[in-house]
Each structure stands twice: as structure tokens, then as C-alpha cells.
Amino acid sequence: MTSAELPPLSGEVALVTGASRGIGYGVAEALVARGDRVCITGRNEDALKEAVEKLGAERVIGVAGKAHDLDHQSEAVERTMEAFGRLDHLVNNAGTNPVFGPIADLDLDVARKVFETNVISALGFAQKTWHAWQKDNGGTIVNIASIAGLAPSPFIGAYGVSKAAMINLTQQLAHEFAPRVRVNAIAPAVVKTKFAQALYEGREEEAAASYPLGRLGVPSDIGGAAAFLTSGQSAWVTGQTLVVDGGLFLNAGV
Numbered sequence: 458m459t460s461a462e463l464p465p466l467s468g469e470v471a472l473v474t475g476a477s478r479g480i481g482y483g484v485a486e487a488l489v490a491r492g493d494r495v496c497i498t499g500r501n502e503d504a505l506k507e508a509v510e511k512l513g514a515e516r517v518i519g520v521a522g523k524a525h526d527l528d529h530q531s532e533a534v535e536r537t538m539e540a541f542g543r544l545d546h547l548v549n550n551a552g553t554n555p556v557f558g559p560i561a562d563l564d565l566d567v568a569r570k571v572f573e574t575n576v577i578s579a580l581g582f583a584q585k586t587w588h589a590w591q592k593d594n595g596g597t598i599v600n601i602a603s604i605a606g607l608a609p610s611p612f613i614g615a616y617g618v619s620k621a622a623m624i625n626l627t628q629q630l631a632h633e634f635a636p637r638v639r640v641n642a643i644a645p646a647v648v649k650t651k652f653a654q655a656l657y658e659g660r661e662e663e664a665a666a667s668y669p670l671g672r673l674g675v676p677s678d679i680g681g682a683a684a685f686l687t688s689g690q691s692a693w694v695t696g697q698t699l700v701v702d703g704g705l706f707l708n709a710g711v
């Protein structure tokens with residue numbers, strides 16, 4: 458996007474974790490498109506730089522690091538405040554799902570790691586954003602959960618338990634941070650990203666067949682939902698989990 462094509466500034470600023478590609482990138486893209494300035498994070502510095510360039514370096518900065526690293530969390534929040542002077546919206550998107558198999562045999566160190574990245578990191582970013590800006594000025598938080606957090610998910614049990622925790626964390630934060638800050642979650646079904654590739658690669662039509670809307674998700678589907686939950690359009694919504702699943706849950710009980 459050239460400077461001339463940029464939308465007018467909204468005056469608001471967002472921090473989106475894990476946003477060099479996939480859902481996080483889709484969220485950042487939706488927020489930049491409405492005029493927000495955005496800080497994105499990710500572990501790989503080169504991929505992050507490339508994403509900043511694609512999104513528009515006039516309005517986007519990148520801070521590389523691991524979501525669970527406390528120093529990285531502080532740096533991301535501080536650099537956002539330095540660059541843009543405020544931090545209205547936090548989107549906790551960085552997440553991991555490193556194992557596939559029965560929970561009976563799950564290595565508990567792996568379970569701890571999943572919790573650390575998916576749940577504790579989100580809490581750390583929320584605490585830091587609250588103290589840096591939101592407690593005095595308000596804003597929103599959106600946690601990217603999963604439909605795996607709403608019902609048992611065979612073979613990705615630890616991931617599902619962590620996403621269920623994220624949904625409860627959303628309610629806890631919504632209760633504690635009200636009325637200044639609204640906190641909501643999004644629970645996507647399969648969205649076409651590197652993370653979910655193994656679930657549909659080479660068999661997308663078959664994978665999409667059980668979705669009433671006839672297709673798998675794409676990152677902009679989640680970007681649209683996050684734009685809603687971080688806007689005044691959702692001013693009376695807090696503590697909720699918005700299921701964005703192409704209608705997949707409508708099959709429950711069928």
C-alpha cells in the first residue's frame with residue numbers, strides 16, 4: 458500500500474502477537490485497513506520484517522521474540538507505547554500445538570509448554586497492556602482461542618484444555634477489567650494457515666464437506682471478527698467467545 462492509499466488514521470493502536478503470517482497477520486491487516494497503527498510480534502525476525510513491509514512500515518512495527526518470554530512481553534508493550542503513544546487493543550494470537558496423540562501418554566513437560574505459550578503468555582501480555590495504558594484509558598482485548606476449547610478434541614487434548622483455559626481467562630479478565638476494558642475471545646474452526654495445514658492439505662474438499670458454509674476458514678474471516686470485537690460496534694459485549702466456524706458446530710447432535 459502506498460502512503461496515498463492508506464486509510465485515514467483511526468487514532469487507535471493495537472498489539473497483535475504471532476502476526477508474521479496466518480490468523481495474526483489477517484487480524485493485523487484488518488486493523489491497518491481501518492486506520493489503526495499496529496505492533497506485530499513473532500519469533501523469526503526476517504519473517505516479521507517482511508510482514509511489516511507488506512502491512513506498511515509507516516503504520517506497523519515488529520518486535521521479535523517468544524510470546525512466553527517476560528522480557529519480550531515488556532519490550533513489545535514498551536516499544537508500542539514509544540512508537541505510537543498509546544495501546545488500545547491487545548490481540549493474544551500466538552499459540553502452539555506441538556503434539557498429536559492420546560492425552561494418556563502426553564509428556565507433562567509438553568503440557569506445561571502448551572499452557573505457558575497459549576495461556577500464561579496471554580495473561581502476561583494482558584497484565585502489561587493493562588498497566589501501560591488500558592487501566593487509565595480503556596480499550597479491548599481479544600484472545601484467539603479455538604473450537605477445541607469448547608468440546609473434547611481427540612488427539613489434541615492438551616491444546617484443547619489450554620484453549621478452554623483461555624476462554625475462562627477471557628471471562629476472568631472481562632470481569633476484573635470492566636468497565637474500562639472489554640475482553641472477548643474468538644473460537645475458530647479450521648482456518649487455512651501453516652499451523653493447520655496437516656488437517657486439510659491434499660484433501661481440502663473432503664475437509665470442508667462437513668462445514669455448512671461449504672469451505673474452510675481463511676485468516677480474513679478471523680480478521681473481520683477481531684475488527685468487530687475491537688470496535689465500538691461491540692461496545693456492550695464482554696466476556697464472550699465468538700465462534701467463527703463456518704457453521705461447523707451446527708452439526709452437533711446430528
Ligand SMILES: NC(=O)c1ccc[n+]([C@@H]2O[C@H](COP(=O)([O-])OP(=O)(O)OC[C@H]3O[C@@H](n4cnc5c(N)ncnc54)[C@H](OP(=O)(O)O)[C@@H]3O)[C@@H](O)[C@H]2O)c1
Nearest residue numbers: 475477478479480499500501524552647648650651652653
Ligand atoms: N489455523 C487454525 O485452524 C486455527 C484454529 C483455531 C485456533 N487457531 C489459533 O490461532 C492462532 C494462530 O494460528 P495460525 O493458524 O495463524 O498459525 P500460523 O500460521 O502457524 O502462524 C503463527 C504465527 O505466530 C507466530 N508464533 C508462533 N509461535 C510463537 C511464539 N511462541 N511466540 C511468538 N510468536 C509465535 C509465528 O511466527 P514465528 O514462527 O516466526 O514465531 C506466526 O507469525 C493460534 O493461537 C492457534 O491456536 C488456529
